Amino acid sequence: MFKVEDMQSYGKEQLESAVAAASTVQNGLQAIASAYGDYTKKSYEDTKSFVEKLTAVKSLDKAIEAQTEFAKMAYETFVADSQKIAGLYGDLAKQAFKPVEGLVAKFAPAAAH
Known part of the structure; x- marks a missing residue:
């Protein structure tokens, strides 16, 4: 038989558990x-730097080299x-399912009996 205190607990x-999750x-x-x-910020800054470097290039070889370095x-x-x-x-995902694991562990031994 369930007690009211047990249900409240x-x-x-x-x-x-829900608040913690x-x-x-x-x-x-x-x-x-x-x-x-x-x-996103790093990508923007890297692209900006690449464009600045590319505008300073004087030859096609250097432009291709700069593009290759940037792509890599x-x-x-x-x-x-x-x-x-x-x-x-x-x-x-691991943290979100921890309360469920605890709940399953709590009731798994009871189901085994």
């Missing part, structure tokens, strides 16, 4: 948005930042 636990999700989304912002750097930056952002999404 369970409800309180669930509310606290929401806070975690919010922090994770802020980190992801910040990472996207950092990437842009690709490397994209890959590195994409991996960073993917890691942030993975961390967010």
Whole structure:
């Protein structure tokens, strides 16, 4: 038989878990948005620098060299930042499902009996 106190305690636990999960999700989304912002800012600055360098070039060979360097750097930056952002999404998913894992662990032994 359930007691009212047990139900209140369970409800309180669930509310606290939901608040903690929401806070975690919010922090994770802020980190992801910040990472996207950092990437965008760096990409803009790198492109601006490339355009300035390209306008100062006097020969076609130097222009091709500058373009090649820029393309390589842009690709490397994209890959590195994409991996960073993917890691942030993975961390967010892990943190968001922690309350569910706790709930499952709490009831899994009871279901096994």
